Amino acid sequence: MRSPYFTVEHDVFREGVRKFVAEEVAPNADLWERDHMIPREIWRRMGELGYLGINHSEAHGGSEADFFYSVVFLEELARGNMGGFTAAVSVQQYMATAHIAKAGSEDIKQQFLVPSIEGQAVGALAISEPDTGSDVANIRTRARREGDEYVIDGAKMFITNGYYADFVVVACRTGEDGASGISLIVVETTRPGFKARKLDKIGWRCSDTAEMSFDGVRVPVSNLVGKENHGFYYIMESFQLERLVGAVGAIGAADYVLEFTGKYIRERQAFGRPVARFQTIRHDMADMVTELAAARQLVYHTAWLYDQGEVPVLECSMIKLKAAELCNEIIDRCLQCHGGYGYMEEYPIARAYRDTRVGTIAGGTSAIMREIIAKMVLDETQYETVYKDRDQAEQLNKAASDPAAEKAEAAPKQAAEKAEAAAPATGDGSSIPALFARLPDRFSEALWSGEDLVFHFNIEGEGGGEYTVKVAEGKATSAAGLSGAADCVVDTAAKLFLDLEAGQANPQTAFMTGQLRVSSIPHVLTFMRIFQLG
CATH class of the missing domain: 2.40.110.10 (Butyryl-CoA Dehydrogenase, subunit A, domain 2)
Incomplete structure (x- = not known):
């Protein structure tokens, strides 16, 4: 099926991975399953072919390819008909090393990420x-x-x-x-x-x-x-990639099982004709192919969102739920198409049946996925990304340094006076402008790491406004308006911000429920520490 998400280069890459799986993975399935292990040689071989660094930086031996190369890779791994092999490689590349690649020091990357990409180490x-x-x-x-x-x-x-x-x-x-x-x-x-x-x-x-x-x-x-x-916070964000990877693998597994089941029912004879000629079997296959095609498009759309730098929590939860449950259903129905032979270990459908069952458990159960979806759809909970990608950060910084922001910085007193007049107050008389006015006096140089920092605050609702807080040379300043390139951008409601300041709201709960949106969790935690907030 043609797709706007894949280029000719993706197709060529798919051919190479499919050849690798067909010649070097699938023929070893029985041996590896019997031995309950994946030999080190195949890890090194994948390293030689560049498969373990698709999503990692070129500086560390990866290819830094767009995410649809990973989609191709994960789909094609399923053709080895070993869910365990797909899982092991996925954990190596998209989970264990992903944290190191994103947040680890350069020394850690050299010690653990580089040999992992080369296939010399397993994580x-x-x-x-x-x-x-x-x-x-x-x-x-x-x-x-x-x-x-x-x-x-x-x-x-x-x-x-x-x-x-x-x-x-x-x-x-x-x-x-x-x-x-x-x-x-x-x-x-x-x-x-x-x-x-x-x-x-x-x-x-x-x-x-x-x-x-x-x-x-x-x-x-x-x-x-x-x-x-x-x-x-690192783990919470990485869950979205884990669920996306799991959904892609489920789609690939279901597609492969439908392929070899279709071949089986065309060749298998019953009552003097191929099983594929019986209407119940034909219509069942038609339903499964259609359902898989629909799920595949949602998975691809979510992969596209992820490739654009978003962390699509709702979509990742939906595809994890749908793809895992659909894969279970399709493989169960395909086993039925095999009749008694489907229950025999010598037929590939038996292994697929055993391997796919864990899909609705690993990476978050179906029940958890349903609850996340329900909270977002019914309770209007919004889960925001913890970190912005580099392009988004550059856009934020560019916006912060435009003429309008410079003008706002030049008139902090007027903006503060205007906001003060409309500001709601807490029980002790505090308001948003008053809180920001007091911040420099609450700055603790002893708790400061020495890093120059710029924070932008977008406080929404009655009494809110825009503020810039800067820390440099052992001093803190606070002014109305947005100025400078922000290290961290904070968006929240005025009432919640005042409640956080008064200790009447939990910042972790506010973040997880989407009421407190920040571009950098580490920086906002630093802010709370050095200004002794909450």
Whole structure:
């Protein structure tokens, strides 16, 4: 089916991946499934072919290709008819290394990202725990700081690539209870105190899924990914990519199963004619092909949104729900088309049936997806992206430095007086203009890291307005209007901002429900710390 999302270059790339899967992956399916492992040779081979760096920067050995190359790659991996292989590669490229690529230091990238792209190292992402599952805000694995090291104690469960991995990006509690105390730390699996136990699964047999334990595991502080206590926000954003990747894989798997089922029913004879000639089978196939085509277009549209720099939470939730459930349904109906042979392990449909079942569980259950969708559609909850991409940041900075912004900076007193007149007050008489006027006096140089920062505030509603807060040379200034290139842009309502200041609202809840929208969570947390807000 022709598509506006793919170019001739994408088609050529698809041919290459399909050839690789047909010649070097699919023929080994029975062996890898029997051995419950993916050999290191195939990782190195994918590294040689450039497949493990499609989405990563050229500076680190990747190709920095648009996301539809990843769509092609994930769809074609499904033709190996090993859900575990697709899952293992997806975790390596779009989950474990994705955090390192986005937030890690250059040293961490050289140590872990580069060999991963080359296929010389395999990574895992460890978030789920035996007692908390996907409740990320309440994870218990703890990393305490001792000098230049973190000491990690705890356990993780259901970790793909976890048994044979060379390194694991681990979600740990480094601060207070709740979402604000979580960090991501890279742990080499050779560290003393680390243990992994391989779990036996219904499907995904070629991939290793592990239970992990951390007993006083020591790693250098330099293994911290991004900033301490910011891990929850990194994870929340990455969930959208994980769900998009899972949906693409589900579409690819369903498409491949429909392909070989169609061939089977055309060749299989019953009552003197091909099974494909029976009306019930024909119409069932017609329904499945149609439903898959509709789901595929929603997946492609979501991939396009992601490629444009958006983090489409609603669409990612919808495609995760639809693609996973549809894949289960299609493969179940295709097994029925095989009759008794479909229940035999020697037929490929049996493996597909086992492998696809976890699709409605991994990466967020169908129930969770429905709740996210319902909250956005019925409760009008808006989940905003944590980070803007570079193009969006440049647009914000350009807008902030236009003549209108400069004019606003030149007349801060008039703007402040106008806003003061219409400002709602809190119980203690505070207003938005008064709050910003007091900010410089509340600045704590002792808590400041020394980084020059510019914050733009768009305070909506009655009594709101636009404000710029700057920190430089150990001093803070605050003025009405927007000026300078912003390191962080904050959008919220006047009442909520005052409630946050008074400690009557929770900033984490405000962020997760979309009431507090920021372009950089790390910077806004810095702002709250150095100005002692909330």
